[in-house]
Amino acid sequence: MKTTVKYVGIIAILLISFSTMAQFGGGGFGGRGQGGFGGGNGIPQTPTTPKKPPTADEMADEETKWMNKKLKLTEDQLLSVETLNLDYALRMGDYRDAFMLAHATARPTPQEVQKARETMEKWQVEKETKLQVLLTPEQWEIYQKKKKSKPGAQ
Secondary structure, X not given: OHHHHHHHHHHHHHHHHHHHHHXXXXXXXXXXXXXXXXXXXXXXXOOXXXXXXXXXXXXXXXXXXXXXXXXXXXXXXXXXXXXXHHHHHHHHHHHHHHHHHHOOOOOOOHHXXXXXXXXXXXXXXXXXXXXXXXXXXXXXXXXXXXXXXXXXXX
């Protein structure tokens, strides 16, 4: 009887040992010398939430701050540029949201993507035409040189 209990005990210990090695990455409680529970494979244990795209207000604010810093806008220019940036950011944000909603269940065709791109580019040209009127020739030249580094630049 004692021998049977001894064998059952040994088998139980082995089963527990094997299950912990499988559960914690093959090295028992330390797991590959990591010093803790688990395999230490570099994968985060909690899922990360995707970053939400910036709102139209945030995009306009970032662009206005960038322009004020790079172009040294006057108070009047700042107010006009801020209004212009917000107007176009809201327009483009609404267009993007409508496009995403329309294609929530099906991928857009290449023609639809091209049409959306052309619409956005047309609005960008309109915006820059209005912006050029607000800036001095020197500021416009600086803007042209540095606009690729502004927030949201492609």
